[in-house]
Amino acid sequence: MADRETGRDRRQVLLGLARTGLAAGGFGVLYHVLRERPRERSATPGIFDWRRTGGQRAGAIARGSDPAANVRRAVAALGGMERFAGRGETVLIKPNVGWDRVPEQAANTDPDVVAELVRLCLEAGAARVVVADFPCNDPRRSFTRSRIGPAARKAGATIVYPPSLGTRPADLPGVLAGLEVMELLPRADRVINVPVVKHHSLAKATLGMKNWFGVIGGGRPRLHQGIHRAIAELGAAFRPTLTVVDATRILVANGPQGGSLDDVRRVDAVAAGTDPVALDAWGASLLGLDHRRLGFIAEAEKLGLGLGDPSSLEELGTA
Amino acid sequence: MRRLGPVLAAVPLIALLVWILVRSSAPPPGTPQPARPASAVLPSASAVDAAGRSTPARFGGDGVYEYLDGGAEIHLARGLRTIVVARYLFAGEGGGETEIEAAAMGFEDSGGAAASAADLRPANGTPVDGLAGAVAAPGELVMVRGRWLLRLLAVPPGDGIDPRMVRLAAVWSAMIGGPRGGS
Numbered sequence: 001m002a003d004r005e006t007g008r009d010r011r012q013v014l015l016g017l018a019r020t021g022l023a024a025g026g027f028g029v030l031y032h033v034l035r036e037r038p039r040e041r042s043a044t045p046g047i048f049d050w051r052r053t054g055g056q057r058a059g060a061i062a063r064g065s066d067p068a069a070n071v072r073r074a075v076a077a078l079g080g081m082e083r084f085a086g087r088g089e090t091v092l093i094k095p096n097v098g099w100d101r102v103p104e105q106a107a108n109t110d111p112d113v114v115a116e117l118v119r120l121c122l123e124a125g126a127a128r129v130v131v132a133d134f135p136c137n138d139p140r141r142s143f144t145r146s147r148i149g150p151a152a153r154k155a156g157a158t159i160v161y162p163p164s165l166g167t168r169p170a171d172l173p174g175v176l177a178g179l180e181v182m183e184l185l186p187r188a189d190r191v192i193n194v195p196v197v198k199h200h201s202l203a204k205a206t207l208g209m210k211n212w213f214g215v216i217g218g219g220r221p222r223l224h225q226g227i228h229r230a231i232a233e234l235g236a237a238f239r240p241t242l243t244v245v246d247a248t249r250i251l252v253a254n255g256p257q258g259g260s261l262d263d264v265r266r267v268d269a270v271a272a273g274t275d276p277v278a279l280d281a282w283g284a285s286l287l288g289l290d291h292r293r294l295g296f297i298a299e300a301e302k303l304g305l306g307l308g309d310p311s312s313l314e315e316l317g318t319a
Numbered sequence: 320m321r322r323l324g325p326v327l328a329a330v331p332l333i334a335l336l337v338w339i340l341v342r343s344s345a346p347p348p349g350t351p352q353p354a355r356p357a358s359a360v361l362p363s364a365s366a367v368d369a370a371g372r373s374t375p376a377r378f379g380g381d382g383v384y385e386y387l388d389g390g391a392e393i394h395l396a397r398g399l400r401t402i403v404v405a406r407y408l409f410a411g412e413g414g415g416e417t418e419i420e421a422a423a424m425g426f427e428d429s430g431g432a433a434a435s436a437a438d439l440r441p442a443n444g445t446p447v448d449g450l451a452g453a454v455a456a457p458g459e460l461v462m463v464r465g466r467w468l469l470r471l472l473a474v475p476p477g478d479g480i481d482p483r484m485v486r487l488a489a490v491w492s493a494m495i496g497g498p499r500g501g502s
Contacts, residue, residue, distance in 0.1 A: 098388065100420075102474055136388045145474075201393045201438075213388070221384040224392055254439060257390045259420075259472045260459050262442040 046171045048181075049239040050191040051274070055079055058312040059243075059273020061282065064319035067248045068116035070270035073316055074244070075120060078272055084242045085190050087125030092132060092188035093117055093157065094240075096196050096211050099257055100137035100145050106249035107258040108142070109196045111151035113246045113270060117192055118155035132160040132184055133214045136257075139163075160184065167217030174233045175226065180217035193240040193276070197247045197267070197283040199255035203227045204294060206256050207283040208243045208276045209235035209305075228295030235276055235296075236303045245271045245279050247286055271313055277306030278313055285310055360403040360423045360467075362490040367483070369407040370416075378402045386422075397434050398427030409483050417473055419484060423491065424468040432468040436461055439470055447480065453488055460484045464492050 060077035062070040075081050085091045095109035103110055114131060121129045131152040135142035139161040143149035149159050167180035185191075195211035202224060203210060212234035213220055223230040247270065253263040267286055273279050277300045281291035291297050297308040357375035364372035376386075379401040383391040386402050407419045426432040441456035453462035458476020462469045469491050471484045 104476075136385060200389050202389045206389070220388070221381045221391075224384070224389055227389065253442070255390065256388050257386075259470070260439075260441050260456070261476055262444075262456060262459070 046173055047237055047239070048170075048185055048191075050188065050241045051239050052084060052190075052241055055083060055274060057273070057314055058275035058278045058307070059271055059282075060314040060316055061269055061271040062316045062319065063269045065268050066319070067110050067112040067246070067268075067270060069319055070248075070268070071113055071116040071244065071272070072120070073319060074270050074272035075117075075242075077314060077316055078242075078274070081120040081124040084192070085121040085124040085126045088127045089125075089189035090128045090130065090187065091121045091126045091190045091192065091241075092130050092184055093121070093152070093192045093194060094211065094215060095131065095133060095148055095194040095246075096198075096206075096214065097133040097139075097142050097146050097148050097161070098136045098214060100135075100141045101258060102145055103147055104249070104261065104264065105258050106196065106198065106251040106264040107256065108146040108148060109194050109246045110248040111147040113244065113248065114148050114194060115151040115155040117194060117244060118152050118157040121192075122156050126190075129157040130160055130184060130188070131157045132165055132182060134162060134165070134182065134217065135214075172237050174236075175223065175230050176216075176233055176237055179219045182215040182217070185215060190241040191238075193238075193243045195243075195245055195283070196250070197245060197286050198251040198258065199253050199263070199287055201255065203231060203296060204289055205280075205284045205287050207280040208245060209280055209296060209300060212238045228299050231296035232299030232303055232305070235300050235305045240276070241274075243273060243276050243279050245283050247271070247283065250286055252287060273313060275306040275312065277301060277308045278310060281308040282310035282313055355425075357403045360425070360495070361405045361421055362487065362494055364407060366490050366494075367407065367487045368409075369419075369483075369487075370410050371408040373406040375403050375405040378404070393438070394424065394426075394431075394435050397431035399424055399431065399435070400427060401425040407487065415475075417475065417477070417481070417483070419481075419487060420472045420474075421487065421491070422470045423495070424470070426466045426468065429463070429466045432463050432466050436463045436468050439468070445480075447485055447488070450485060450489055450492070452492075453485075455480045455484065457481075460488055462488050462492065464495050467495050469495075 060074045062073035064070050095114045097108050099107040101107035118129045153159050166183045168183040170181040193208050195208045198206045200206040209231045247267040249264050250267050251258045252265050271282055284291040284294055291308050301308050357377040361375050378386045403423045405421050409417045411417055440454045440461045441459045444454040444456040447453040447455050458473040460471040473481050
């Protein structure tokens with residue numbers, strides 16, 4: 001009897017050990033699967049999220065005739081670039097370099113704004129800063145004529161544009177489905193979106209969320225159908241670490257291409273922040289638009305991307 | 320009379336056949352006119368005394384987005400069919416260079432060209448003497464000729480109306496054809 005019980009006990013011990021082994025093995029397999037999944041997801045990611053948590057302010061606006069000083073003040077008010085670009089990280093800066101235009105024509109981001117952001121990232125310890133865009137016009141000419149290429153290179157950035165810059169598949173949702181994106185995106189640790197404030201004949205304004213058109217490879221024309229929804233969905237798919245809106249010069253008519261100096265207004269302001277919707281609302285107000293009546297801002301609010309309220313940005317005044 | 324009877328009876332039938340043939344050979348309304356070669360839309364460098372000209376690039380259909388991005392939509396709605404773009408290089412007086420970008424936009428009809436020209440004309444522009452349909456400002460000139468619209472942008476823009484832009488527009492106007500703007 002005792003022997004039988006001892007045998008049963010032994011069997012139970014062995015069974016227990018087998019179960020524990022199976023559970024441990026299963027856990028190991030599960031751990032491997034879970035560890036591998038993010039890598040798979042980053043190969044064809046649906047959403048690109050480079051945000052960093054923390055910070056109290058939605059953003060800050062700095063004014064003055066020196067664009068670089070405006071960048072420094074606005075970023076400092078948010079806690080400094082160290083909050084957005086970590087030591088050893090690769091930072092991608094995405095300005096608007098869409099057009100073969102000089103800075104005075106306000107079709108592209110101001111080169112001094114881009115260059116100052118490069119310097120701040122490097123000072124904050126970033127290992128590498130890359131400035132990239134898919135221009136509408138000839139890429140080499142656009143980067144040269146806008147003076148963004150030479151200025152950013154001098155500040156220490158690597159400049160990349162087609163044909164050296166390719167695209168890769170991305171599992172983007174909604175109206176963006178099937179579109180390819182800039183191949184650099186999954187490799188960037190942090191991303192800074194740097195739009196310029198411009199009129200847009202179709203969307204009324206092109207600002208931060210619209211600036212993501214420039215990371216899409218082909219198929220951009222299709223996004224112009226239902227453009228407000230498309231802009232908001234771009235804002236949902238690409239979540240930058242920081243947005244810096246350049247309003248040194250703004251284009252008030254015939255955008256986004258511009259060309260006429262008569263359509264350019266000097267505003268001498270830069271806004272930086274983490275609420276892309278509030279920043280777009282601020283940019284729209286500079287164009288004399290009521291942000292509450294702008295389709296893409298309303299759509300972005302519905303998607304929970306931010307608050308279309310420019311008053312949430314701290315006004316730092318003129319230096 | 321007995322001989323003429325069958326002939327007369329065939330007249331309506333022949334007329335019907337002729338009408339069908341004519342209708343089938345004519346392009347239906349709205350059919351795009353054959354495109355001019357890009358080189359026939361913008362003048363050569365020598366015709367405007369420029370030091371050089373880039374090879375004209377043509378953008379048509381969805382391709383106009385490549386040149387205008389979202390700005391294409393409003394012009395497409397007005398019947399924009401094609402854009403031909405080239406850059407002219409002129410030697411400056413002080414040794415510098417002026418580059419003039421010329422964009423000729425071909426519309427379905429003159430109404431579309433006129434409507435888009437109204438948008439693109441420089442806000443502080445003034446009519447150009449001796450060049451009907453042209454409005455210019457420093458560094459910029461917009462002109463309509465029939466169903467064609469020409470936009471010139473100079474870099475650097477300079478202080479006044481650049482006579483080289485006026486000459487380029489005049490040569491283009493003569494080249495592009497009559498008041499209907501040719502084909």
